[in-house]
Amino acid sequence: MRIVAQEPVKHDELSNASSLQYEMTLAYSRTLGSASPFFEGLAGGVLRTTRCTRCSRTFFPPRRLCPDDHLETTWYELPGSGTVRVATRVYGAAPFGGFEAPYTLGIIALDGVDGAITHRILGDGVPEAGTRVAATFIGDEQMHPLLRVAFEVRSAL
């Protein structure tokens, strides 16, 4: 943290107030924790999540513990297909880059798990609810590992 400027406030009604300009850069070390296998899977073109070994309940996003049984879950692979619940067009740039604005954002119910993901749907269109989509993997390293996947409309699925 450092102070880069110190200046009296220029305002007609103010007499004594002065103001400081601070700069502060924050570097975080953030672990993806128990969800790490999911993010590692994306780099290898695999969408995976967890299920409870006792009750077989499935989770997305993956959970380490079943909230009912409090047991460690086990990982399994998802087919990567899904159905759009709702989608819209977003015009602001996303914080970690990886794609240009505008882009299409949707909530996608994933096949093979009782859960959904909010993610990008490729193309200029905004698919209707019920549209079938499939995961497509992005080869290049991304600033955030979640961006290694996106979805595309697969009308034939």
Add this chain to the structure above:
Amino acid sequence: MTALPLILGIGMTPFTGHRLDSNLTDMVVDAAVQAMRDAGATTAHVDMGVASYESDHFNQSMSLGPVWNEAIGLTGKPLVRVEGGGATGALALQTARTAIMAGEARAVLVFGGETNGRSVDRATATEILALSADLDWETPLFGSFAAPYALMMTEHMRCYGTTPDQFAHVAVKNRREALANPMAHKGMTISVDDVLTSKVLAAPYRLLDTSLLSDGAAAVLLATEEWAVEHSTTYGQRPSVEYSGAGSATDYPRLADRDPRFLAHFSAKRTAARRAYKMAGITNPMSEIDIAEVYDSFSGAEVQAYEDLGFCDIGSGGTAAVDGRFDREGSLPVNMSGGLLGRGSAVGATGIAQAIEVVGQLRGEVGAAREVRGARLGITDTHSGVGAICAVNVFRRAA
């Protein structure tokens, strides 16, 4: 004698884009001193403080509660800081209410504020606000917080045929009402067409559908009637306002985790409202409530709130916004302060400022320009994120 807490003192600073002459502590002190003067009481007789603010990132401090507490003469008393995103101020009031109802305190001062205005530049503010979403699962995809709100409203349009010009009416109404509120950040005379031609952020939302980020502070003194008789010199000189009900509830913070059947709605808002209404003995919100301040972070969120708070039938919020029933002359005026769209939002102060507007209206003190005549029952509504925590408070004019 009522067993319910009374709102004895209210005070707030104007909400502005950038307060240059005062820092956040100055503003909170101004609001707190006003609240104590309004009550005609001294902090020596107050039992507890509740500090209300959301973001260490915006305010550049991690422990402002004791600083404010000291500056308003409460050092030595118990103090708690409350944080609940956009619902922070409303939850601070509920915390104070609980302390009084539990008999742990007879008088509690709630004070809060935020420098959401220009303490950081716009790009940094957008970045900080993006942290309100799930950093691992949502933030990488959200260009701005407009995105999840836009998904909800897209679903509302699909389910009920709601149209952008309908929720644009809310953007016009709230900015118009803010013109009559000297505490408002930015009142404007705009048309539905102005809203519909402003820049698109995330369809269907455009720039003029979005609320303001403000600097500001607000404070409220709550106490028992017994305490009021002993310590408040203004008690009995004007209409008394009871804090009749409080309700809160939570939802899955990530939209994708929610029940897809209710994606167009703030489900936790319904539960919070039901709890608050039950506590306050409200059975028909549509006909009983006279005035409301609701959380219009986006114009369409107010339309959704009409439905989830029981002000109109589910799915009819869009047509109700247009038919005028929530205008000043309507049957249930909403956001006569200007709301977040016009009065603005300084998060830690917002829920408290809503209560101040309602209490001012119930007392008949807001001035003819925006007074809702004869109002006796009012509510406030706030939420965090896209409705992860919802809090509803009910205030009633006692006499």
